Amino acid sequence: MTAHVIEDDRELAYRRLIELGIALSSERNRSQLLEKILLGAKEMTNADGGTLYLVSDDGQELRFAIMRNDTLNIALGGTTGAPIPFPPVQMRASDGTFNYKSVVATAAVTGETINLADAYNTAGFDFGGPRAFDERTGYHSQSFLTVPLKNHDTEVAGVLQLINARDRDGKTVPFSEEIVPLVEALASQAAVALDNQMLIDAQKNLFRAVLRVFASAIDAKSPYTGGHCHRVPELTNMLARAADQTGEGPFADFHLNDDEWYELEVAGGLHDCGKVTTREFVVDKATKLETIYNRIHEIRTRFEVVKRDAEIDYLxxxxxxxxxxRLRAERDARMAQLNDDFAFVADCNIGSEFMAPEKLARLEGIAAITWQRTLDDRLGLSWEETARQPTPVELLPATEHLLADKHNHIIEHDTAPLAVDNPWGFRIKPPAHKSNLGEVYNLAIRRGTLTDEERYHINDHIVQTIIMLEALPFPKNLRRVPEWAGGHHEKMNGTGYPRGLKRDEMSVPAKIMMIADIFEALSARDRPYKARKKLSDCIDIMARMSREHHIDPDLFELFLKSGVYRAYADIFLLPEQIDDIDIEHYIGHVHPVSVAAAE
Incomplete structure (x- = not known):
């Protein structure tokens, strides 16, 4: 007696085949897809057990993917998470020929279905494995239906093997020939679904690899960014997991599905992609006069020229x-003053102290000192630099100032600045010029080393990030990447950039990434321009930012309560940075009284 189609009803079998085909085409989870393939085939054939094998990437072996047996209550692989303790089936024998002794290898190599009524009484195949299994378990493997999974290119992606068809009384019988075409149809649909899933996974893996390469390239541009582009996505994911799992409070309803987790991963990987447009020498600018190199060397040479003039005047x-x-005394006094003036200018160049009004006045006085230039300053210039030179040409010898703000120090914008009504909604006002290399202008920077033009250029990376991301044809499941990635420099009170968004105008993922970006920058251990901060110092700063409506207070409280801050610190901070923190000191004190009060 042979196994018939379920309930001897061919129409019901076809209907079940259609249902399985629809289910397979819509399944996004790989493990669940594999289970549906095997369990659906078992159900259609009333098989007691079955195994699904997948062809390895190199095409040399069949690997166990999922295994089921009702009699022995075996459930391995798939969603169970239980490993299958059997070695892969080799597609070729030791001599390099195809392994036709194995029934599953033969089905994979030939692409043909193999239906065996009784394995123990079948010649041509080696069933030593099933026999050993039967001896260990007391099971009896009898009927086998082995079907290759062929995709639309007739490539074999795997093999489906069903064991021991059962009749209505539970007796083991051969697999009916009338059910073979249905199983083959299911196997074909399964192969296409599996192929599609593999293509999707391959695309995701490729995109992830591209993101990692892109992030590494951005981080490699400057030691000042270190591993920022790698760590921010990690911290973003950690805080998002905490929000997803909290189950209470402001984030009780915050949950992300698989697509949204991937969307957040992509957004994190691309959150600083606009930095590819940022000039390294601006980001790395350690002194006020630095461009491609530190121009203090030019200034020193001019001081040497003026000192030489003093010596010549004396002689x-x-x-x-x-x-x-008297002449010697005047010379010595003049040289001493020049030495002191240069030391002052060099100190101003460092940018470590605030430039008070009296310092600015002294700087202007030093800039008024003159020297004579006898060589043409247009020789050896690029065409672009020549175009910035003033007209008419100065006659030689020309009087030059020791420090100068010249016409050729001004570099105009390459493209027209963004209009107020720009399509991206940016609200940042660009400076009048792209760059101002003026020596007095740069030395007079009140605090730090950056001019307004340079600070705008650095901040412009987020503008470029948004423009780049919104230009990409993201699929529907990634459509929020630009919004999630482009908001980490906004502030809850609307004073951030580039759009001046307020708290209620931003999504939770965007606000999570904001906290991740700030905390990573504060706690980074690999910034050459600043001393490493203690963990407590970082939390103090962020608590103040929460009170001043810069970051979301609810997320900051979750950041503390969930222990995310400490979990991240244990992974990415040095041991000497990690100190004890009493989070109760901050809980309940991080919430602002009202947003209106800060505006």
Whole structure:
């Protein structure tokens, strides 16, 4: 007696085949897809057990993916998470020929279905494995239906093997020939679904790899960014997990599905992609006069020229019969003053102290000192630099100032600045010029080393990030990447950039990434321009930012209560940075009284 189609009803079998085909085409989870393939085939054939094998990437072996047996209550692989303790089936024998002794390898190699009524009484195949299994378990493997999974290119992606068809009384019988076409149809649909899933996974893995390469390239541009583009996505994921799992409070209803987790991963990986447009020498600008190199060397040479002039004036005076002691005293005083003035200029160049009004006045006085240039300053210039030179040409010798803000120090914008009504909604006002390399202008920077133009250029990375991301044709499941990635420089009170968004105008993922970006920057251990901060110092700063309506207070409280801050610190901070923190000191004190009060 043979196994018939379920309930001897061919129409019901076809209907079940259609249902399984629809289910397979819509399944996104790989493990669940594999289970549906095997369990659906078992159900259609009333098989007691079955195994699904997948062809390895190199096409040399069949690997166990999922295994089921009702009699022995075996459930391995798939969603169970239980490993299958059997080695892969080799597609070729030791001599390099195809392994036709294995029934599953033969089905994979030939692409043909193999239906065996009784394995123990079948010649041509080696069933040593099933026999050993039967001896260990007391089971009896009898009927086998082995079907290759062929995709639309007739490539074999795997093999479905069903064991021991059962009749209505539970007796083991051969697999009916009338059910074979249905199982083959299911296997074909399964192969296409599996192929599609593999393509999707391959695309995701490729995109992830591209994101990692892109992030590494951005981080490699400057030691000042370190591993920022790698760590921010990690911290974003950690805080998002905490929000997803909290189950109470402001984030009780916050949950992300698989697509949204991937969307957040992509947004994190691309959150600083606009930094590819940022000039390294601006980001790395350690002194006020630094461009591609530190121009203090030019200034020093000019001071040397003026000192040499003082020496020459002294010698000329002596040769003309002047009072040598008086001339020497004047020379020495002048040189001492120049030495002191240069030391002052060099100190201003460091940018470590605030430039008070009296310092600015002294700087202007030093800039008024003149020297004579006898060489044409247009020789050896690029066409672009020549175009910035003033007209008409100065006659030689020309009087130059020791420190100068010249016409050729001004570099205009390459493209027109963004209009107020720009399509992205940016609200940042660009400076009048792209760059101002003026020496006095740069030395007079009140605090730090960056001019307004340079600070705008650095901040512009988020503008470029949004423009780049919104230009990409993201699929529907990634459509929020630009919004999630482009908001980490906004502030809850609307004073951030580039859009001036307020708290209620931003999504939870965007606000999570904001906290991740800030905390990573504060706690980073690999910034050469600043000392490493203690963990407590970072939390103090962020608590103040919460009170001042810069970051979301609810998320900051979750950041503390969930222990995310400490979990991240244990992974990415140095041991000497990690100190004890009493989070109760911050809980309940991080919430602002009202947003209106801060505006």
């Amino acid at each position: 000329r005076g002596v040769m003309a019969g002047g009072d040598e002691p």
